[in-house]
Structure formats: structure tokens, C-alpha cells
Amino acid sequence: FATASGVNEVTLPVGNEGASGGTLPFTPEQPVETALSPRTVLTRMEYPYTVARPLGTVIRRSYALTWLLTATEVATLESFFNSRDGGEEAFTWTAPGDTATSKAALTSELQIDKLAPDAFEVRANVTEVF
Numbered sequence: 001f002a003t004a005s006g007v008n009e010v011t012l013p014v015g016n017e018g019a020s021g022g023t024l025p026f027t028p029e030q031p032v033e034t035a036l037s038p039r040t041v042l043t044r045m046e047y048p049y050t051v052a053r054p055l056g057t058v059i060r061r062s063y064a065l066t067w068l069l070t071a072t073e074v075a076t077l078e079s080f081f082n083s084r085d086g087g088e089e090a091f092t093w094t095a096p097g098d099t100a101t102s103k104a105a106l107t108s109e110l111q112i113d114k115l116a117p118d119a120f121e122v123r124a125n126v127t128e129v130f
Contacts, residue, residue: 024093024104025080026067032096033064037127060128062107063095067122074112074120081106081124090129103129 039055069077081087087106094101108125115121 022091024091025076028065028067035062037062062127064125069120070118105129
């Protein structure tokens with residue numbers, strides 16, 4: 001400790017969390033579904049008791065995104081997420097309704113539906129990282 005009565009902050013980083021692995025290549029279609037994801041820890045005790053407590057004071061936002069892309073753009077988007085450990089590494093983007101950029105990570109598989117010969121709908125969920 002630097003001082004006997006001072007407060008020192010100790011940071012314990014999680015590997016790769018918060019480190020940006022690039023910028024999301026395409027802007028998602030509107031509207032975007034947003035949900036709040038409180039981080040909690042569930043402790044199981046002797047049956048039937050469990051205790052849940054918050055893990056931190058910040059609630060993460062989750063987004064259900066949709067893109068309408070060509071085959072080439074779909075390949076670019078897949079390559080973007082695959083190069084980031086399947087989307088687990090954070091990327092930089094501007095969330096819908098925000099003016100500042102933030103960091104997020106892919107939290108679902110990419111769901112790709114063919115709409116026409118060169119038109120695809122891609123859906124995925126992303127969640128903020130800090």
C-alpha cells in the first residue's frame with residue numbers, strides 16, 4: 001500500500017476482455033432488440049437452497065442484431081468473427097442509439113438465411129464487455 005490510510009485500486013484483468021480486436025465491419029439493420037444482462041453468481045447449497053448475488057455493479061447490455069448482406073459481405077462478417085476466436089474477443093462498435101463507441105463480443109452463433117440468390121439475412125447476439 002502506498003499510504004497507511006489511503007485507498008489503492010487493484011485491477012484483476014480477465015484475459016482479452018476489454019481489448020479491442022477491430023471494428024465491426026457492417027452496421028446492423030434497425031430496429032435492434034436490446035436487453036439488460038445483470039451479471040450474477042449463483043451459489044448452490046444443501047438442497048433446495050441457493051443464493052444469488054450480483055457480480056459487480058455494472059449491468060451489461062445485450063443486442064440482437066440483424067444484417068441484410070450479399071454473399072461477399074457474409075463471408076467478410078464470418079471472417080471477422082472467426083479471426084476473433086469465434087467472436088469471443090471484443091470488437092469496437094457503436095451501439096444503436098449511442099454516440100460513443102463501445103466494446104462487445106459475439107455471444108451466439110451466426111444464423112444465416114438465404115433470401116434470394118445474392119441476398120442473405122444474418123442474425124447474431126452481442127454483449128458489452130468492459
